[in-house]
Amino acid sequence: MHALMQAFGPEEQEEFANAFGLAPAATGTTISRRTVLQGAGAAGLIIGFGWLAPMGARAAAPEAEGAASGPLVPNAFVRVGTDNLVTVICKHHEMGQGNTTGLASLVADELDADWSLVRTEYAPANPKLYANLKFGTMQGTGGSSAIANSFLQYRTAGATARAMLVAAAAQAWNVPASEVKTSKNVLSHASGKRASYGDMALAASRQQVPSAPMLKTPAQYVYIGKDHAAPRVDSVSKCNGTATYTIDVKLPGLLTAVIAWPPSFGATLVSFDASDAKNVKGVTDVVQVPEGVAVVATGMWAALQGRKALKVQWDESASSALDSEALLAQYREQAKQAGTKFARPAAMHRAPADPATTIEAVYEFPFLAHAPMEPMNCVAWLHDGMLETWGGHQFPSFDQMLAAKAAGLPLEKVKLHTLVSGGSFGRRANVWSDFTVAAVNVAKAIDGRAPVRVQYTREDDTGAGLYRPMYVHAVQVSLDTKGQITEWKHTIVGQSIMAGGPMAGMIKDGIDPTSVEGVSPTSYDLPMMNAELHSPVLAVKPLWWRSVGNTHTAYVMETLMDELAVAAGQDPLAFRLALLGKNERAAGVLKLAAEKAGWGKPMKSGVAQGIALHESFESFVAQVAEVSMHNGKIRVERVVCAVDCGVPVNPDVIRAQMEGCIGYGLSALYYSEIEVKNGRPVQRNFNSYRALRIHEMPAVEVYIVPSQVAPTGVGEPGLPPLAPAVANAVAKLGGPRVRRLPFTRSALIAT
Amino acid sequence: MSITLNVNAQNHDVDADPNAPLLWVIRDDLGLTGTKYGCGIAQCGACTVHVDGEPVRSCSAPVSAMAGRKVTTIEGVSSRAAKAVQKAWVDLDVVQCGYCQSGQIMSATALLEKVPKPTDEDIDRAMAGNICRCATYQRIRAAIHAASAELTA
Numbered sequence: 001m002h003a004l005m006q007a008f009g010p011e012e013q014e015e016f017a018n019a020f021g022l023a024p025a026a027t028g029t030t031i032s033r034r035t036v037l038q039g040a041g042a043a044g045l046i047i048g049f050g051w052l053a054p055m056g057a058r059a060a061a062p063e064a065e066g067a068a069s070g071p072l073v074p075n076a077f078v079r080v081g082t083d084n085l086v087t088v089i090c091k092h093h094e095m096g097q098g099n100t101t102g103l104a105s106l107v108a109d110e111l112d113a114d115w116s117l118v119r120t121e122y123a124p125a126n127p128k129l130y131a132n133l134k135f136g137t138m139q140g141t142g143g144s145s146a147i148a149n150s151f152l153q154y155r156t157a158g159a160t161a162r163a164m165l166v167a168a169a170a171q172a173w174n175v176p177a178s179e180v181k182t183s184k185n186v187l188s189h190a191s192g193k194r195a196s197y198g199d200m201a202l203a204a205s206r207q208q209v210p211s212a213p214m215l216k217t218p219a220q221y222v223y224i225g226k227d228h229a230a231p232r233v234d235s236v237s238k239c240n241g242t243a244t245y246t247i248d249v250k251l252p253g254l255l256t257a258v259i260a261w262p263p264s265f266g267a268t269l270v271s272f273d274a275s276d277a278k279n280v281k282g283v284t285d286v287v288q289v290p291e292g293v294a295v296v297a298t299g300m301w302a303a304l305q306g307r308k309a310l311k312v313q314w315d316e317s318a319s320s321a322l323d324s325e326a327l328l329a330q331y332r333e334q335a336k337q338a339g340t341k342f343a344r345p346a347a348m349h350r351a352p353a354d355p356a357t358t359i360e361a362v363y364e365f366p367f368l369a370h371a372p373m374e375p376m377n378c379v380a381w382l383h384d385g386m387l388e389t390w391g392g393h394q395f396p397s398f399d400q401m402l403a404a405k406a407a408g409l410p411l412e413k414v415k416l417h418t419l420v421s422g423g424s425f426g427r428r429a430n431v432w433s434d435f436t437v438a439a440v441n442v443a444k445a446i447d448g449r450a451p452v453r454v455q456y457t458r459e460d461d462t463g464a465g466l467y468r469p470m471y472v473h474a475v476q477v478s479l480d481t482k483g484q485i486t487e488w489k490h491t492i493v494g495q496s497i498m499a500g501g502p503m504a505g506m507i508k509d510g511i512d513p514t515s516v517e518g519v520s521p522t523s524y525d526l527p528m529m530n531a532e533l534h535s536p537v538l539a540v541k542p543l544w545w546r547s548v549g550n551t552h553t554a555y556v557m558e559t560l561m562d563e564l565a566v567a568a569g570q571d572p573l574a575f576r577l578a579l580l581g582k583n584e585r586a587a588g589v590l591k592l593a594a595e596k597a598g599w600g601k602p603m604k605s606g607v608a609q610g611i612a613l614h615e616s617f618e619s620f621v622a623q624v625a626e627v628s629m630h631n632g633k634i635r636v637e638r639v640v641c642a643v644d645c646g647v648p649v650n651p652d653v654i655r656a657q658m659e660g661c662i663g664y665g666l667s668a669l670y671y672s673e674i675e676v677k678n679g680r681p682v683q684r685n686f687n688s689y690r691a692l693r694i695h696e697m698p699a700v701e702v703y704i705v706p707s708q709v710a711p712t713g714v715g716e717p718g719l720p721p722l723a724p725a726v727a728n729a730v731a732k733l734g735g736p737r738v739r740r741l742p743f744t745r746s747a748l749i750a751t
Numbered sequence: 752m753s754i755t756l757n758v759n760a761q762n763h764d765v766d767a768d769p770n771a772p773l774l775w776v777i778r779d780d781l782g783l784t785g786t787k788y789g790c791g792i793a794q795c796g797a798c799t800v801h802v803d804g805e806p807v808r809s810c811s812a813p814v815s816a817m818a819g820r821k822v823t824t825i826e827g828v829s830s831r832a833a834k835a836v837q838k839a840w841v842d843l844d845v846v847q848c849g850y851c852q853s854g855q856i857m858s859a860t861a862l863l864e865k866v867p868k869p870t871d872e873d874i875d876r877a878m879a880g881n882i883c884r885c886a887t888y889q890r891i892r893a894a895i896h897a898a899s900a901e902l903t904a
Contacts, residue, residue, distance in 0.1 A: 096848030096885045235841045238849025239856060241785020241825035248784035256779070281768070299779035300788070301771040373789050373797060373850040373884050422787070422850025423884050458790045652844055656887070660847055663886020686794035686882060695875035697888035 076129075077157035078107050080165070084185060084198025086113040088154075091123045091130035091139065092146040093394040095372070095424035096660070097715040098232060098653035099146035103154050105230040105650055106147075109223040110158030110216060113197070114184035120233050125396035125416040140395040142429040142544070144617035144713020147649050151711050152215075159213035161204075168203035169195055218647070218708055227651045234420065246377045246419050246453070249390045253450040254379070255284060257442045258303045258457065260293040260312050264679030265465055266319035266539040269293065269312065276309035286310065287445035291434075294442045300455060319539060319679040327470060327676075328364055331493040331536070335362065335474035339491055339532035340510040343520045346527035355478030355486055357567045359560070363475075364740040365494075365552045366673035367681075368468035368545050371689060374422025375461040378439035382448030386413040391436055392421030394428035398502070402433040406440040425664065426544040430466055431501045459684040467674055468545030469495035469538075471515075473556045483568030483575075490519055490531040494552075495542040499535060510535075514544065518553025518720065523586040523615045524561075524579040540676065546664060547716040550616040555741070558612035558724030563737060572611055572728065573599055586615055588705060589622040589642040596703050597624035597640035606630050607637070610728030614720035617713030619645040620705075623662070623721040625698070627729035633751040634735070634743075636666060636698040636726055644705035646712045654714045655702040661718030662700050667692040669723040670743050670750045696750055756817055758783065759827025769815035773807075774798045776814045777824060785825035785853045789882070796881030799854035800824050806861040808880070825853040832863040835901045839894035847885035855881050859895050867903050869895060 079087040088104040100120050108118050123130045127139040133149040135142075162182055169187040170177040172195070181188050185197045223230040237243040262268065272293050274286035282302025287294050293312055297303035378391035380403070387407045393399045393416050404414045421428055428435075439454040446452065456464070471494035478487040496512035498504050506513065515533055522529075545551060565575035573594050580587045590613045594600075597609060606628050613622040626638040641658045648654050671690035675682040683689035723741070730748065731737050738746045756763045758781060765780045772791075777783045777800070786809060789797030793808035800809045801823040836859045839845075846852050855878070862869055862877035869877070874895055883891070 096846075098847070231841075232844045232846065234849060235844055235846050238846040238852050239837045239840045241783075241853050243849055244784075245787075245850060247788060250782065250784075299775060301768065301775040301779070305768070371884060373795070373848060373882070374787070375789075421848060423848040425884070455788075458792075458795075656844065656847060656890070659889055660885045660887070663888060664884065667884075667886075685792055686790050687792060691795075691882045691884060692886060692888075693882060694878045694888040694891065697886060697892075700889055 077154060078111065078161050080161055080197050080201045080204070082198050082201050084196045085117055085119055086111060086185070086197065087119045087121055089121050089123050091132070092150070093141040093392065093418060093421065093424070093428070094122070094234065095392070095394065095421040095428065097146070097657060098650060099141070100234060101230060101232045101653060102147045102650050103150055104233055105223040106150065106154035107158035108230065109221055110155045111162045112182040112184065112222065113158070115223070115230055117185050118233070122418045125393070125400040125414075127397050138395075138397045140397055140429065142394065142426070144619070144715040144717060146715075147711050148618070148713060151647070151649070155215055156213060159215050160210060163210045163213040164204040164207040165197055165200050167207040168200045169193070171207075172200070172203060224649050225647060225651065230650060232653070244419055245374055245422050246379060246391050247374060247422075247455065249379045249419070249453065251379065251381065251451040255296050255298065255446070255450050255452045256300050256303045257294045257296040257452050257454045258300075258307050259289065259291050259438060259442075259454065259460070260295070260307055260310055261460055261464070262292055262319075263314055264316050264319040265322060265676070266679065267314040267316045270315050271313045273311040276311070277306040280306040280309055282306075285446050287442065289438070289441040289445050291438050291441060294445060294454070296442065296446060296452060303455075304457070316679060322539060322676050322679040324367065324470065324674075324676040327538075328472065331470065331472035332362060332474070334493045334534045334536065335472050335491045337534070339493075339534040341531070342511045342516050342533050343490070343529040343531035345530050356481040358476060358478045359563055359567060360476045361474075361560070361739055363473040363552070363556050365471040365555075366741060367470050367540065367676070368551070368668055368672050369462045369674050369683070369689060370423075370425040370427035370545055371462060371686075371691065372421070372423025372425055372427055375458050376427070376435040376456040376464070377453060378435045379451055379453045380436075380439035380443035381451035382407060382443045385409075386415065387440065387443075388415045388417065389436055389439060390417040390419055391439070392424065392428045393418040393436070394421070394424055395431065395433070398431050399433045399436040403436050403440050406437045407444060425546040426548070427466065430543055431503060432466075432541065434464065434466065458686070462674070462684045462689055463681040465541045465681075466543040467540060468551055469497065469542040471552045473552065475556065475560060477560060477564060479564060479568050483570055485526065485528060485564065485579075488526055488529045490529060491534070492516060492519065492531070493534040493536065495538055496535040497542045497544055497548070499537065514549045516553065517549040518557060518614065518616065522557060523583050523613065523620075524576070525581040526579070546661070547616055547719040550614060550716070550720040551668070554612070554614040554616075554720030555723050555727070558614060558721060559727050559737065562610070562724070562728040562731065571600070576613060585620045585644050585705075586613060589613065589620045589644050592642035592703055592705065593622035593624050593640050596642065596701065597626070599624060606733070608729045608732040610725045610730070610732060612721035612725035612728060614717070616717045616720055619643060619712040619714065619717040621658070621717045621721050623725045625722070625725035625729050627726055627733065629730065629733040629735060633749050634730060635751050638699045638701070639722065639725070640701045640703070641718060642703045642705065643714070643718065644707060645714050645717070646707050646709040648704045648707070649711055651704055654704055657714040658702045658718040659700045661716065662722050663692050663697055665719040665722035666696065666698070666726070669726060669741060670696070673742050673745075752815070754814055754818055756781075756814070756822060757820065758822045759824060760821070765814070767814050769813060771814050772810050773800070773812045773814050773817055773822065774809040777809065777822070783824050783826050787850055787853055789851065789854075793880075794882070795851070796854045796858060797851045799857040799881065801828070801857060801861060804861065804864065806858050825857060828857065828860060830860065830864060832898070832902060833860040835898040836860050836863065836894070839898040839901070843890050843894045843897065845887050845890040845894050847887055851881060851883045855883065855891055859891070859898070863895070863898060863902060868899055
């Protein structure tokens with residue numbers, strides 16, 4: 001595993017912050033200016049917008065590429081070809097979460113496109129055109145924001161294209177534009193005139209670009225919110241083996257490299273002997289890179305054999321002391337000390353002298369690896385004074401900037417090709433761009449002689465650090481005789497994900513919001529909360545892991561709510577509702593999940609329901625888990641999930657994300673833990689870092705709240721309530737109140 | 752050494768280390784990249800192919816053991832069961848990231864070729880070796896039942 005050498009200094013942090021407008025205020029979605037461009041090429045109509053984020057750090061200059069370069073350089077959101085195909089250019093990274101389908105359906109709806117004629121492409125790195133509007137001026141996918149930040153932008157792109165097609169038809173037929181109808185790629189008029197979008201594309205490209213095209217009202221939607229109207233665009237290619245992932249990239253003379261990474265976090269290279277490695281048939285180069293020693297070969301097997309034959313000496317004197325068990329003990333002690341305040345009791349609040357009940361608890365969470373199915377990889381090719389990369393570029397802005405830096409090339413000489421990824425769950429959204437930089441470093445070390453793919457093995461990937469950090473929560477909550485919460489002391493200990501990186505500017509008054517989100521802010525009215533944070537620094541790089549801080553905060557809050565309800569002699573559902581005040585959307589999903597699950601109904605012996613609610617990424621999810629326990633073995637039989645994510649753009653994609661979050665969350669709850677011993681990660685592959693398998697998957701029912709509110713996230717919010725809902729059911733069955741994850745730590749065995 | 756491999760009903764002469772796993776030979780030498788690498792130790796099933804009709808984890812099968820046997824990959828699978836499985840997978844939008852799905856489809860196809868009407872327990876047994884980190888398991892189960900219904904209609 002590698003230590004991801006270069007830490008960012010203050011200068012680089014500033015550079016990033018300036019480049020991407022990464023100031024905390026730059027998170028709104030108000031559009032301050034819009035630039036529309038028009039490209040009249042032989043292939044038809046190209047439309048693009050330069051959207052400025054509220055900070056307006058840089059002016060949009062979309063005219064640079066699109067208009068001049070024609071359709072072969074996809075720098076716009078939509079293209080209507082003379083072949084009648086509608087191509088949507090997707091600015092977000094597809095890792096399985098379905099945003100390609102989502103973005104395409106936004107355009108197709110406003111454009112009245114025929115779904116079978118819609119194609120998709122992935123955008124190049126160009127933050128001026130393709131910034132995530134929730135991230136300021138940075139291009140990237142994360143925080144469950146793909147549809148949320150694109151909802152107006154992509155619809156407007158489609159509506160503009162439609163307006164120009166309509167204008168062209170009106171002109172050709174000499175009728176008022178208001179009389180031209182559109183449906184499924186066809187323009188028509190009551191007089192009997194008809195034309196396909198392809199027929200009219202060229203004429204449309206000569207029309208005025210409307211300054212403010214009319215958007216549909218919800219009643220006019222044909223795809224948005226319509227179940228199964230816009231099936232996934234990537235299903236067929238992913239079912240016949242033709243989808244191209246980074247591991248599948250083919251280029252002339254492409255070489256494969258594996259790296260001998262440092263064996264412990266922070267180990268440094270002393271020396272290496274490549275003589276045996278170079279004798280392995282197929283090995284072409286053995287080169288030192290900042291990451292370690294790269295073995296380059298004509299194929300993966302030769303590279304692996306070469307690495308096995310390589311002799312490397314590491315200095316682990318500074319790294320071998322790290323031990324996760326000792327670290328936990330240290331965190332537990334730290335939790336008793338005063339930390340940095342992130343929630344203070346309201347001035348009015350007076351804690352009573354003698355509470356009726358006090359619950360004191362310490363919760364412990366392990367390091368978690370993301371373990372997406374496709375281990376990290378990237379292809380880099382240095383040629384003709386430029387660098388091209390092929391990869392799962394989830395954060396193109398960082399990947400491009402760091403690739404340029406590693407290659408010693410200006411940004412404009414670095415071209416990123418973003419491919420679909422075999423999962424990410426946060427792993428590829430990293431500001432260190434570890435896999436991209438590694439590929440560039442190897443390409444450089446072989447003097448750009450050939451394109452090269454750096455491929456991590458499963459062990460390399462699982463051992464790479466960039467984990468969901470370990471956390472300890474220590475809480476003390478008191479109730480009065482009426483069951484009212486009177487006191488809430490809460491201390492969190494765990495690495496800051498943003499500290500030391502280019503996003504450190506998001507840390508305010510010593511509080512990384514991703515360390516505390518879910519405790520503060522919370523959906524509940526808890527004016528008595530008194531909370532503090534400790535953010536220790538470790539050699540293991542931290543990273544966001546599906547739902548980030550909510551992975552641990554929701555578990556603490558929602559198992560505590562359950563325990564408090566029991567202590568107060570109240571129903572856990574009623575107890576929560578009483579604390580939700582005016583938070584109607586949170587209460588709404590809680591009541592919906594309870595109703596659909598038959599909350600409170602008599603259960604068979606050995607079966608119980610647990611409930612949990614959590615708000616994250618501006619969406620609200622409640623789940624009821626039905627758990628059975630027989631002979632000490634537990635099984636989650638069924639999960640009823642209610643979600644309010646605003647306008648449900650693609651209902652079936654939302655259901656799939658809820659199912660996925662539940663399965664991914666259950667994996668972690670049951671099994672997932674990376675231990676560190678002697679500075680080395682212990683679990684390295686699926687035999688020890690277990691993943692949920694088909695027989696362990698509960699039956700999942702998803703209920704989506706109808707809504708006209710702007711859409712919010714679905715890729716992550718389904719995860720946080722799962723673990724506490726299951727844990728609450730286990731406690732109801734007479735099992736332990738599990739305070740250390742995963743369940744295997746409490747001898748709870750899943751079947 | 753030189754080995755004649757029969758993959759997707761075509762013979763290929765390859766010069767390979769006899770210990771090389773079938774996975775890397777079909778991917779790197781034959782260019783058939785639909786079969787995926789996930790773990791290298793037969794734990795995840797992303798590399799599943801058929802060898803003489805049986806599901807095999809190609810990451811852990813030495814290429815030397817493949818001489819004289821018929822290897823089928825996702826690119827070449829074309830039986831009635833395979834078509835039904837792929838159709839059901841698309842109809843139910845099973846995939847998310849999709850990386851494991853070649854292997855899932857190969858395992859499901861092998862199951863249906865042997866057991867046209869599998870029970871949930873049959874499915875658990877046949878599919879337990881295929882990990883999906885996106886947890887598309889509920890849809891995989893439904894798609895196998897749907898494909899079964901089509902095959903036995």
